[in-house]
Amino acid sequence: MLHSSPKIHIVMITLLVVMAISPFLIVLGQEEGNKVTLTFYMYTELGDKRLLCRNVVAPGEETSCSIQYPIMEFGNNTRVVFTGWYNGSRYMSSSHELRVIAGNTSQEYTAFYRAQYLVELDLGYQELREWVYRRSRFTYTVPEIINIEEGVRRVFSHWAGDIESSNPSISIAEVLRPINARVFWKTQYYVEVISDHPLSVKSGWYFEEDELELKPQVNPIILNDGETKIVLENFQIDYPPKGSVDKTILADTIKIKINKTMTIVASWNKYHHVLIESQYISPKLYDGWIKHGEKIQYELKQPEEIFNNYTKIVFNGWSGDISNNNPRIDLLVEKPLKIHALWKVFYYVSISSEYDIKISKSEWVEKGESIYIDANPTARIIRDDVRAIFTEWVGSYVTANSTISVKNLDKPLILKATWIREYKVKIDAPENSGLEKEVWIREGESLDLDAPTIILIDNYTRLVFSSWSGCSIVERNHCTLTNINSPVLVKANYYLEKKILLEAVSLEYEPVKNVVFTIKNQYEKVEEVNSGSEVWLRTGVWKVLKSEWEGYNVLNMDEFEVKEDENLRKIQISTTLFKITFIVSDYLGLPVKDAEITIKTADGKIKYSAKTDDEGRSPPIGPLPPSNITIEISHLWFHETGNLDLMRGGIRYVTIPLSQMSLQALTIGIAITLSTTTFLIVRASRRSRRLPIPRPPITEILEPEAQEEIIEAIRKAPKVTLEDVVKKLESSGEDVEKLLGEISKEVREKKEKETKSKQTSKKKSKD
Numbered sequence: 001m002l003h004s005s006p007k008i009h010i011v012m013i014t015l016l017v018v019m020a021i022s023p024f025l026i027v028l029g030q031e032e033g034n035k036v037t038l039t040f041y042m043y044t045e046l047g048d049k050r051l052l053c054r055n056v057v058a059p060g061e062e063t064s065c066s067i068q069y070p071i072m073e074f075g076n077n078t079r080v081v082f083t084g085w086y087n088g089s090r091y092m093s094s095s096h097e098l099r100v101i102a103g104n105t106s107q108e109y110t111a112f113y114r115a116q117y118l119v120e121l122d123l124g125y126q127e128l129r130e131w132v133y134r135r136s137r138f139t140y141t142v143p144e145i146i147n148i149e150e151g152v153r154r155v156f157s158h159w160a161g162d163i164e165s166s167n168p169s170i171s172i173a174e175v176l177r178p179i180n181a182r183v184f185w186k187t188q189y190y191v192e193v194i195s196d197h198p199l200s201v202k203s204g205w206y207f208e209e210d211e212l213e214l215k216p217q218v219n220p221i222i223l224n225d226g227e228t229k230i231v232l233e234n235f236q237i238d239y240p241p242k243g244s245v246d247k248t249i250l251a252d253t254i255k256i257k258i259n260k261t262m263t264i265v266a267s268w269n270k271y272h273h274v275l276i277e278s279q280y281i282s283p284k285l286y287d288g289w290i291k292h293g294e295k296i297q298y299e300l301k302q303p304e305e306i307f308n309n310y311t312k313i314v315f316n317g318w319s320g321d322i323s324n325n326n327p328r329i330d331l332l333v334e335k336p337l338k339i340h341a342l343w344k345v346f347y348y349v350s351i352s353s354e355y356d357i358k359i360s361k362s363e364w365v366e367k368g369e370s371i372y373i374d375a376n377p378t379a380r381i382i383r384d385d386v387r388a389i390f391t392e393w394v395g396s397y398v399t400a401n402s403t404i405s406v407k408n409l410d411k412p413l414i415l416k417a418t419w420i421r422e423y424k425v426k427i428d429a430p431e432n433s434g435l436e437k438e439v440w441i442r443e444g445e446s447l448d449l450d451a452p453t454i455i456l457i458d459n460y461t462r463l464v465f466s467s468w469s470g471c472s473i474v475e476r477n478h479c480t481l482t483n484i485n486s487p488v489l490v491k492a493n494y495y496l497e498k499k500i501l502l503e504a505v506s507l508e509y510e511p512v513k514n515v516v517f518t519i520k521n522q523y524e525k526v527e528e529v530n531s532g533s534e535v536w537l538r539t540g541v542w543k544v545l546k547s548e549w550e551g552y553n554v555l556n557m558d559e560f561e562v563k564e565d566e567n568l569r570k571i572q573i574s575t576t577l578f579k580i581t582f583i584v585s586d587y588l589g590l591p592v593k594d595a596e597i598t599i600k601t602a603d604g605k606i607k608y609s610a611k612t613d614d615e616g617r618s619p620p621i622g623p624l625p626p627s628n629i630t631i632e633i634s635h636l637w638f639h640e641t642g643n644l645d646l647m648r649g650g651i652r653y654v655t656i657p658l659s660q661m662s663l664q665a666l667t668i669g670i671a672i673t674l675s676t677t678t679f680l681i682v683r684a685s686r687r688s689r690r691l692p693i694p695r696p697p698i699t700e701i702l703e704p705e706a707q708e709e710i711i712e713a714i715r716k717a718p719k720v721t722l723e724d725v726v727k728k729l730e731s732s733g734e735d736v737e738k739l740l741g742e743i744s745k746e747v748r749e750k751k752e753k754e755t756k757s758k759q760t761s762k763k764k765s766k767d
Contacts, residue, residue: 034059035057035058036056036059036102036103036104036107037055037056037106038053038054038055038056038063038065038100038102038106038107038108038109039051039053039054039055039106039107039108040052040054040055040065040098040108040109040110040111041108041109041110041111042067042110042113043110043111043112043113044080044113044114045080045113045114045115045134046115046134052065052067052111059102059103059104060101060102061101061102062099062102063099063100063101064098064100065097065109065111066096066097066098067082067096067097067111069082070096076178077117077118077178078115078116078117078178079116079118080114080115080116081113081114081115081116081131081133082096082111082112082113083113083114084111084112085098085110085111085112086110086112087107087108087109088108092109098111114133114134115134116131116132116133116134117131117132117134117175117176117177117178117179118130118131118132118178118179119131119175119179120178120179120180120181121179121180121181121182121183122182122183123142123183124146124182124184125146128140132175135174135176136174136175137171137172137173137174137175138170138172138175138179139169139170139171139172140169141168141169141170142156142168143156143168144156150261151189151240151261152187152188152189152190152261153187153188153190153205154185154186154188155187155188155205155207156168156183156185157183157184157185157186158183158184159181159182159183160181160182160184161180161181161182162179162180162181163179163181186208187207188206188207189205189206189208189258189260189262190203190204190205190206190261191203191204191205191206191258191261191262191263192262192264193264193266194263194264194265195265195266196266197221197223197230197266197268198217198221199214199215199217199266200214200215200217201213206258208258208259209258209259210258211257211258212255212256212257212258213253213254213255214235214253214254214255214256214264214266215252215253215254216232216252219231219232219252221268224335224336226273227273227338228270228272228273228336229270230268230269230270230271231269232252232266232267233252233267234248234249234251234266234267235248235251235254235265235267236248236249236265236267237249237256237262237263237264237265238263238264238265239260239261239262239263240260240261240262245265269292270291270292271289271290271291272289272290272291272333272334272335272336272337273288273289273290273336273337274287274290274331274333274336275287275337275338275339276298276339276341277338277339277340277341278340278341279340279341280305280313280341280343281303281341285298286298290333291333292334293332293333293334294333295330295332295333296330297328297329297331298328298331299327299328299329300327300328300341302315302327302341303315309412310347310348310412311347311412312345312346312364313343313346314343314344315341315342315343315344316343317342318339318341318342319339319342320337320339320340321335321337321338321339322337344366345366346364346365346366346367347364347365347367347409347410347411347412347413348363348364348365348413349361349362349363349365349371349409350362350363350413350414350415351413351415351416351417352415352416353375353416353417354417354419355380355388355417355419357373357374357375357417358374358376359371359372359374360372365409366409367408367409367410368408368409368410369409370405370406370407370408370409371409371413372403373393373403373404373405373406373415374403375393375402375417376402376403378390379440380419384487385423385424385487386421386423386424386487387421387422387424387440388419388420388421388422389420389421389422389440390402390417390418390419391418391419391420392418393415393416393417393418394415394416394418395413395414395415395416396414396415397415420443421442421443422441422442422443423440423441423443423484423485423486423487424438424439424440424487425438425440425441425447425481425484425487425488425489426438426487426488426489426490427439427449427490427491427492428489428491429451429491429494430455432456432457432463433451433452433455433492433494435449435451435492441481442484444483444484444485445484446481446483446484447480447481447484448478448479448480449468449471449479449481449492450477450478450479451465451468451477451479451492452465452477455494459499460498460499460569461496461498461499462497462499462536463494463496463497464496464497464536464538465493466493466494466495467493468490468491468492468493469490469491470489470491471490479492495538495539496538496539497536497537497538498536498537498568499534499535499536499537499569500535500536500562500568500569500570500571501532501533501570501571502517502529502532502533502534502535502571502573503531503570503571503572503573504531504547504549504554504577505572505573505575506577506579506623506649507556507574507575507576507578507648507649508578508579508649509572509574510579511531511532512531512549512577513531513532514530514531514550515530515531515547515548515549515554515573516528516529516530516546516547516548517529517530517531517544517547517573518544518545518547518548519542519543519544519545520542520545521538521540521542521543522540522541523538523540525538531573537562539562539563539564541559541561542559542561542562543558543559544557544558544573547573547575549575549577549625550625552625552627553625554575554576554577554625555575555576556574556575556576557575560573577622577623577624577625578622578626578646578648578650579623579624580620580621580622580649580650580651581617581618581619581620581649581651581652582610582617582633582651582652582653582654583615583616583651583652583654584612584616584618584633584635584653584654584655584656585616585653585654585655585656586655586657586658587657587658588659590616590659591612591615591616591617591659592612592616592656592659593612593613593614593616593659594611594635595611595616595618595634595635595654595656595659596610596611596632596633596634596635597609597610597611597618597621597631597632597633598632598634599629599630599631600629600630600631600632602627602629604630608621608622622649624646624649626646626648627646628643628644628645628646629643629644629646630642630643630644631644633654633656635656635659636658636659638656638657638658640656
């Protein structure tokens with residue numbers, strides 16, 4: 001049903017206006033003859049402000065002002081230093097002379113001076129004078145020690161004056177006045193103390209007039225764990241120049257006042273402990289203190305003995321601080337001596353095992369000998385998938401090591417090897433599962449296995465755990481084998497998945513968003529997937545149960561297959577969605593530009609809105625599902641609403657009564673007729689009425705070849721004159737004068753003039 005259009009007022013205006021626009025300039029400035037004042041001040045950080053220059057000049061004129069003194073000193077160790085010119089807070093220049101070009105207003109310029117204070121430091125070895133900016137930080141550090149000559153130096157004591165500190169480093173956060181300070185030092189002498197053993201005083205630096213008391217820390221001194229004792233006899237003192245003893249003091253304690261560098265040597269005597277002992281017969285054969293350098297002689301008569309605990313001994317010489325097989329020994333005592341009587345000791349060795357083992361020595365073995373016992377191989381195959389495993393040695397040693405290496409036999413050795421059975425557990429699992437293929441488990445023990453739920457083969461392929469086979473207890477991906485007493489085979493079962501991009505496509509094979517697929521595989525697993533997203537899918541055939549787009553069922557493809565051997569990344573699922581293009585023309589066959597096409601859903605909401613281009617073609621509109629939709633087409637006063645059952649996409653053709661291009665043709669015709677007039681306003685007024693125009697047809701889709709032929713025919717259509725438009729309207733039964741108003745009168749007058757002109761020309765040709 002065609003709806004009547006609102007009342008139309010057509011206003012045609014043709015303006016032929018020639019305008020000459022002269023550019024103009026707005027100049028902001030002062031009237032000729034105006035003067036401005038430039039004032040130059042000197043301002044110091046101490047608050048002093050003085051006038052330097054006051055120049056009255058015309059705007060644009062260059063002027064300058066100079067400072068006379070870049071540095072001005074006062075009589076109290078204070079001065080100010082020029083740092084630069086400023087205009088307000090804006091920095092101008094560091095030059096002594098400031099040259100500026102006057103602006104349109106008076107300005108003030110300031111030569112800024114910073115304050116400095118004199119810092120004077122008497123360091124003892126030099127005097128330091130330094131100017132420091134006011135409120136700046138000042139730090140200085142003197143060395144803690146100054147070397148004067150060999151063995152003589154000065155050590156920092158403290159600061160005095162304006163600075164009082166015992167720290168060599170001084171730091172003043174803000175200098176607010178002149179500073180005068182002095183460093184004080186103390187003299188030290190180096191005293192070298194030479195002693196083989198600790199004294200109360202060590203070598204070092206000592207202050208002048210210090211008194212030192214030298215004495216042994218322990219008297220007598222016991223060394224070498226009590227095996228040597230030393231007695232202090234005297235002190236020898238050597239003053240510079242070095243090389244000779246200047247004084248010898250026979251005492252174990254002396255006091256010396258320090259007034260020069262010196263060397264003090266302590267002299268000692270030694271006594272050594274001599275001990276001859278034996279592990280057998282008697283613990284101590286000789287025990288006494290012998291003065292360093294003396295000699296002693298000792299002789300041993302040694303029996304041989306066999307014990308009842310499988311041990312026997314034989315004398316074999318001396319050890320310790322002397323090595324000799326002679327029972328008589330002569331000793332020169334120059335250190336503590338400890339001598340042992342040596343014996344050969346033999347122990348009985350017994351090794352037993354159910355299976356063959358390797359033994360380097362057995363039965364009677366000398367003490368200190370090495371014995372190597374080897375139970376390898378620790379795994380002995382009894383039959384297929386069954387073996388015996390060495391567990392430990394028991395007896396004199398208890399150890400799980402399969403080999404025993406006794407490097408120093410010191411007692412009888414009785415050992416037995418123990419063994420236990422193991423059974424092979426075979427595990428059938430994928431290569432990348434991290435599970436071992438075979439595991440040996442001891443008899444009666446349990447085994448826990450955890451299969452990874454997912455094994456990533458690459459970025460697009462993975463294995464997913466499904467079940468265990470052959471387990472005693474199964475909890476999800478966990479397998480437990482209990483009380484193993486025979487060989488076992490277990491299997492971790494997996495299935496293959498691939499990461500697939502599911503993409504919805506329209507009937508034109510263009511990707512479509514916001515489609516939700518409901519799919520199910522042969523194992524009854526149901527997935528809900530959004531189009532354009534990646535999802536892991538098990539290999540095999542998947543049924544497409546539902547394809548839903550914004551509440552519409554757009555199912556068009558029943559199933560798809562994910563194959564194991566294909567390098568598949570994306571699967572396109574066809575839907576019944578499509579796009580539609582409208583081509584709008586008027587009764588004259590001219591394309592209609594800017595015709596607005598609106599598509600609404602059943603509830604009246606606008607789904608798409610588009611306008612036609614110069615060729616009357618709209619952009620592809622969609623996606624759209626097969627459904628009954630409401631289409632509105634508007635252009636100028638024309639407005640049409642209708643329902644359309646859409647089952648597929650393509651091109652739809654729409655014809656409306658009159659287009660903007662037709663109106664332009666009318667305007668051009670009138671403008672040519674009235675070209676001598678500056679402008680023309682044509683107003684046609686008529687009452688609102690229902691247009692007796694049939695509902696514009698929306699044709700069905702055409703094949704691509706037919707569509708192109710029609711488009712090309714429209715593009716090559718002949719141009720239509722204003723008279724053709726009027727004639728067409730008259731032939732259709734329209735009241736042209738009411739429809740076009742004064743435009744129709746002008747066309748009629750133009751036609752009458754042309755008729756008269758033709759008649760006059762014919763008459764003249766006859767004459």
